[in-house]
Amino acid sequence: MSLESWLAFFVACWVISLSPGAGAIASMSCGLQYGFWRGYWNAIGLQLALVLQIAVVAAGVGAVLATSELAFSLIKWFGVGYLLWLAWKQWQAQPEALD
Numbered sequence: 595m596s597l598e599s600w601l602a603f604f605v606a607c608w609v610i611s612l613s614p615g616a617g618a619i620a621s622m623s624c625g626l627q628y629g630f631w632r633g634y635w636n637a638i639g640l641q642l643a644l645v646l647q648i649a650v651v652a653a654g655v656g657a658v659l660a661t662s663e664l665a666f667s668l669i670k671w672f673g674v675g676y677l678l679w680l681a682w683k684q685w686q687a688q689p690e691a692l693d
Contacts, residue, residue: 595603614622617640625633650656659666 617637621633621637621640624636659669
């Protein structure tokens, strides 16, 4: 690996490690909007979801999805439908006044 590539990788690793991720942003946003305890439970929910994700990986579901095109397509299209549903709900949400 060239020195330039290594330095670029090194800097990218630091930037990614020090910047907050989506979970941290969600917890901070929830805490700021609804209070400490709601943000706390948001963080607990994120950790429980991580445990579930690790259990799915440990069970070998990823290997099944890698070999089954049908299963992968079903999960992919379920995700598309879910994102469309979230977009629709957001589109229909009533605007809130800013204080």
